[in-house]
Amino acid sequence: MSGGNTDLQATNVALPKIPATAWAVLGILSFGRELTGYDIKNWSDAILHFFYWSPATSQIYTELRRLEDLGLVRSRAVARDEVREKTIYAITPLGTDALRTWQATVDAEAPVLKHGVLLRVWLGHLAEPTRLRQQIADHRARLIEELAAAEDSRQQADAQPDWAYPALVASWAVRRIEGEIELADSMLIDLDRLAQNR
Amino acid sequence: MSGGNTDLQATNVALPKIPATAWAVLGILSFGRELTGYDIKNWSDAILHFFYWSPATSQIYTELRRLEDLGLVRSRAVARDEVREKTIYAITPLGTDALRTWQATVDAEAPVLKHGVLLRVWLGHLAEPTRLRQQIADHRARLIEELAAAEDSRQQADAQPDWAYPALVASWAVRRIEGEIELADSMLIDLDRLAQNR
DNA sequence: CGTTGCATGTAAGGTGTTACATGATTAC
DNA sequence: GTAATCATGTAACACCTTACATGCAACG
Incomplete structure (x- = not known):
């Protein structure tokens, strides 16, 4: 065969x-x-x-x-x-x-994430706490914008007939960014806690 | 100053x-x-x-x-x-x-994600539903392994003195992977719904 | 009347991968 | 004794980016 x-x-x-x-x-x-x-x-x-x-x-x-x-x-x-x-x-x-x-x-390669903000947090021992905090805050602001764009993208996918799969992926993207925002928020809290305990 | x-x-x-x-x-x-x-x-x-x-x-x-x-x-x-x-x-x-x-x-570049599995889902209109489902399932299995590795990494970071920042990032990674697993699960459900409605 | 959008590339260069090579040591 | 681990690269090359170049049309 x-x-x-x-x-x-x-x-x-x-x-x-x-x-x-x-x-x-x-x-x-x-x-x-x-x-x-x-x-x-x-x-x-x-x-x-x-x-x-x-x-x-x-x-x-x-x-x-x-x-x-x-x-x-x-x-x-x-x-x-x-x-x-x-x-x-x-x-x-x-x-x-x-x-x-x-x-x-063709097997999909493992997903790859390249996250410069997190690399900077990982190297937090070298940073001024306020500067680091600012960078996370900037990151969060960027995520808010991305969320809006992703929601747009989802709406457009929903509006197209036969775009069920793109709509699925778009809604995945929206939820993913929402998750990222939550993570950024809790990281801000952790960072403040770290800065106080020094 | x-x-x-x-x-x-x-x-x-x-x-x-x-x-x-x-x-x-x-x-x-x-x-x-x-x-x-x-x-x-x-x-x-x-x-x-x-x-x-x-x-x-x-x-x-x-x-x-x-x-x-x-x-x-x-x-x-x-x-x-x-x-x-x-x-x-x-x-x-x-x-x-x-x-x-x-x-x-140096401003951190926007994080970049390269997710071959999602690209395949996005192109779901070309795929056999069962094959696509299998690919998500494989992806989920890989995430389970990654989660264990990330938890390991977090434990090791927690054990080191002065590794507060790596520990922070490691716990971010763990939560991120947990979120991915949830997303994969709900995508499996959506996929099944799509396959039934054809 | 300046900026933004549309539209298409070339040239140069660097980042990063794959494949290959080597070889002793330790574990099973 | 065979596999995995430790350890270090070279060579080739492919992918991808940055910078640059061009020019009309439409918008404000």
């Missing part, structure tokens, strides 16, 4: 290893819209960012070229205004296949 | 930009022990990993060389057994200064 390679379109000549960012870009296109690189960047910032960071703009274009070379997306030029054109990208059937296979067969 | 630059040792000739990993390595050494590169890697895996990922072994040695070139750490060879030697590193006063300055003045 595992020997017969009877694929029709999938001339599965073993795709080269594709970086995480390319899969994410392809994933954005898997929702069926034709998007410019600029659009994809905005989707990244507004959605992906909450659970999978957001690549630099130039990186988006690099990955789009890679994906097109592999036949996983195709591009076409459309009018932008009277004068200029823009390039919009769409996923190909081959691209959908590849993404599906990747999703099902 | 803030004007008088009366530093004795700090010939502060504007250090070159130092990557995050080097600061983390220097931070590990700021607890005052003399450690080998191997030790530092283990500390990374056991502690830093919960809030700041863990660099590859080879990267540790690269950063140690960088830090030594800048005079922020110094190394010396000690006997490992009858035959062999090993190199242990210690932070220098200049290193402590630099780390302190970095901590106080």
Whole structure:
């Protein structure tokens, strides 16, 4: 059962290893819209960012070229205004296949968190207590903003038909940020307690 | 009080930009022990990993060389057994200064999360429901293991005198993972609901 | 009439990974 | 005796960022 390679379109000549960012870009296109690189960047910032960071703009274009070379997306030029054109990208059937296979067969790496604020707290023995406290407070303020953005993202996902999964992830993101805010609050309390006991 | 630059040792000739990993390595050494590169890697895996990922072994040695070139750490060879030697590193006063300055003045970047499992859920429209469910379940299992490791890390921090800050961060990590487990559970429920409604 | 948004890249460089290599010692 | 631990790297390279460049359109 595992020997017969009877694929029709999938001339599965073993795709080269594709970086995480390319899969994410392809994933954005898997929702069926034709998007410019600029659009994809905005989707990244507004959605992906909450659970999978957001690549630099130039990186988006690099990955789009890679994906097109592999036949996983195709591009076409459309009018932008009277004068200029823009390039919009769409996923190909081959691209959908590849993404599906990747999703099902490639084990997800362990999630990675890179939290500079916590690194600073961890090194609290070197810090002035008031400065450290301020940094947590700043962090908390940033989380409040992020929470609003995440709630926005959830609302938009809820409004789209057939966006059940993005809505699920968005609500995960909202609850996650709420949790972070609680943790920041209790860390402020602990920090004050530490500062008093010296 | 803030004007008088009366530093004795700090010939502060504007250090070159130092990557995050080097600061983390220097931070590990700021607890005052003399450690080998191997030790530092283990500390990374056991502690830093919960809030700041863990660099590859080879990267540790690269950063140690960088830090030594800048005079922020110094190394010396000690006997490992009858035959062999090993190199242990210690932070220098200049290193402590630099780390302190970095901590106080460089704004922490926004925390970044790279969560491959969630990316897969986000692309749930492409997945077989049972496979997707399995991936969350696997993720949950991994979290259970991580929780145990984080609790270990917290206990060790609690046991050390003068490790109040690492203990704080360790307890943050424990609670964070507990929150993740709850989120995974509720995602499993949502996923099942979605699969039934199709 | 200046700023923001739209739109697309190039060039340079550095951070960080993977794969590989080595070898003695200790534990099972 | 075979595996895991300790210990230290090199080489190659891929990923990703930063800085820079360009220019029209629309908004205030």
